[in-house]
Amino acid sequence: MIPEATGQRAISIRLRRWFAAPRENVFRAWTNPEALKNWWCPMGWVPGDIEIDLRVAGTYRIGMRNMESGIPVSVYGRFLEVQRPERLVYTWQWENAFQDMPETRVTVQFVERGAGTEVVLTHENLPEIGVCLRHRSGWIAAWDRMEESCLKPRS
Amino acid sequence: MKNRIQHRSVASVARRRVPGSQFDSLDEVFGALSDPIRRAILTRLAAGECPVSTLGEPFAVSPPAISKHLRVLEKSGLIARRKSGRVHYCRLRADALRRGGDWIQQLTAFWERQFDALAKYLDQEQS
Numbered sequence: 001m002i003p004e005a006t007g008q009r010a011i012s013i014r015l016r017r018w019f020a021a022p023r024e025n026v027f028r029a030w031t032n033p034e035a036l037k038n039w040w041c042p043m044g045w046v047p048g049d050i051e052i053d054l055r056v057a058g059t060y061r062i063g064m065r066n067m068e069s070g071i072p073v074s075v076y077g078r079f080l081e082v083q084r085p086e087r088l089v090y091t092w093q094w095e096n097a098f099q100d101m102p103e104t105r106v107t108v109q110f111v112e113r114g115a116g117t118e119v120v121l122t123h124e125n126l127p128e129i130g131v132c133l134r135h136r137s138g139w140i141a142a143w144d145r146m147e148e149s150c151l152k153p154r155s
Numbered sequence: 156m157k158n159r160i161q162h163r164s165v166a167s168v169a170r171r172r173v174p175g176s177q178f179d180s181l182d183e184v185f186g187a188l189s190d191p192i193r194r195a196i197l198t199r200l201a202a203g204e205c206p207v208s209t210l211g212e213p214f215a216v217s218p219p220a221i222s223k224h225l226r227v228l229e230k231s232g233l234i235a236r237r238k239s240g241r242v243h244y245c246r247l248r249a250d251a252l253r254r255g256g257d258w259i260q261q262l263t264a265f266w267e268r269q270f271d272a273l274a275k276y277l278d279q280e281q282s
Contacts, residue, residue, distance in 0.1 A: 013262060013263050013266070015263065015266050015267065015270065017270040017274070019273065019274055019277050020274075020277070020278070020281070021277040021278075021280070021281060025277060025280065025281075026273075026277065029273055029276060029277060029280070030273070035276070038276050039269075039272040039273055039275065039276035040269070040272070042268060042272075102189050119270070119273075121266055123262065123266065126262070
């Protein structure tokens with residue numbers, strides 16, 4: 001088998017944002033079902049069932065429903081690390097969107113910074129597509145766009 | 156700083172994009188990319204068009220299994236086939252991969268939107 005066939009070369013996305021709120025508040029907003037109902041859904045969507053068993057090996061499901069079509073979409077997974085209020089690691093899978101996508105992983109760090117909290121979010125194990133793009137000059141633009149928003153895993 | 160500005164512009168795109176319809180159209184692309192043999196076939200095709208008969212060579216997989224992988228890739232739009240005489244050839248299709256790249260942007264946009272919404276919620280909570 002050629003090397004690309006077996007290697008774990010998944011890509012990841014990392015984002016940071018500073019919030020003007022104490023770390024405990026940000027952590028609660030991120031993990032409390034009642035709080036999530038108030039901010040998680042994009043416009044045009046309403047909250048569905050939100051269940052969060054916030055402990056290692058506990059599962060979660062955050063559901064929402066499209067107001068027009070009624071189509072439900074959920075994100076679900078299980079917690080791999082729970083360190084209140086500084087760090088969460090959990091698996092992430094879509095339901096009703098990207099059904100064949102493999103399980104991905106999200107790490108969220110809540111860092112006290114200044115009078116607020118910086119959230120560092122890493123979404124990992126996204127399927128590798130860069131390997132397919134790298135060789136072809138015609139796709140360099142697409143690859144560059146990906147590079148802007150993606151960080152390759154540090155191996 | 157430059158990155159932040161880019162992220163903001165992505166975030167404004169995110170408000171117009173909601174999960175659901177846009178995401179669903181990519182299921183097949185990512186389904187096709189979820190298998191290591193299919194990814195290896197794509198890597199091979201990235202170097203140029205290949206006869207179907209040579210695509211299975213590096214793998215300890217039966218020809219029918221390779222055909223099955225090729226059908227998945229074809230259905231996803233990631234590859235196209237053509238026939239010349241008795242030989243079938245496969246080639247990569249850039250547009251489907253580009254859609255995959257766009258999905259990375261969509262996911263980034265999704266999280267940016269979530270950050271925007273969280274910031275708003277936290278502000279309201281404080282006041």
